[in-house]
Amino acid sequence: MSTDPVPDGPPGVGETPTGGEGPATATPPTETGPATAGGGAGSGRRRRDLPAAVLIGVLTLLLGFAFTVQVRNSDDEQVLAGAREEDLVRIVDEVSSRGVRLRELIADQRSALRQLTSSDSETASALEEARTRAASLAVLNGTAPARGPGLRLTVRDPDDELRVTDLIDVIQELRGAGAETMQFDGVRVGLSTAVTGVPGALMIDGRPITAPYEVLVLGSPQDMETALNIPGGVVQAVGGRGGSVAIQQEPDLVVDALRPLPDAQYAAPDTED
């Protein structure tokens, strides 16, 4: 543009209506008019145009620079730093109301989370309790093997004199002394265990047993031994029929005979409690 062929004089005047260079339009006619009045004064124009070209270059360079910087600047969050007070107030308002909404949301989610975790832990502890109960019930019922301290009894009956009631006495005496579970000659004794038969051919739960009967019972060894040995108790009664009871305390006994779990035909669990 520095080599603009058009004489400078008239353009200054002609430029005014364009409005492109508002405040400066007043000066050109007076300044540039005389300088280029000759029209073809080539050397004079060159001398004057060089600094102008440099200035134009510098200005446009500045414009490009500022433009880029501004575009970059308004891209990121820093735009807030240049915002005006009222804009900032509005932004703060929006942000804080949004913050309130989000905080309410957080509170909701938190309480939901708390409910879920508490119900979860309740469920877990209930499940744990149920498992423990099921395990102890299984031991009582004889549907699961059990181990622990107890007694090993060997009941001898050389004369085949022991009756059903004698064996029931043994079982009851042991239960009374705190026996938790037992097996009688390989048959687990449970809630509904029945002793049947005649002396010499006794049966427990319908399964024949033969003397000597080996009884494994879990419970407090001392208590049960004392209970069996009381005067007039099981040991004496068996001895009175020509038999004998050998009692051996065992610190770690395994009762692994199992009973099938009877299906309740009439009774159903009452879950309302």
Place this chain on the structure above:
Amino acid sequence: MIPILGLVAGVLLGLLLDPTVPLWLQPYLPIAVVAALDAVFGGLRARLDGIFDAKVFVISFVSNVVVAALIVFLGDQLGVGAQLSTAVVVVLGIRIFGNAAAIRRHVFRA
């Protein structure tokens, strides 16, 4: 040619240096850029009209920028900075549109 080179060089410089705008300049920089754009469009139009004058261009460029920034500065001092900068942008925008229309008539003959 020089203005185009200058613009390109400026854009490249801005991209390369990527400076942060000082805080005090931040309200004025966008206005100044718009004012300078107006001057550039005016210059382009004058050039197409065959009436371009380097001196007029330089002075109008500088004064446009200074006056626009001054108006915004005054507005900020008076508490109407936002409105005044909007006004400046609107006015400059109208002028840019007018110049762009003139340029368009030159380029497309329509």
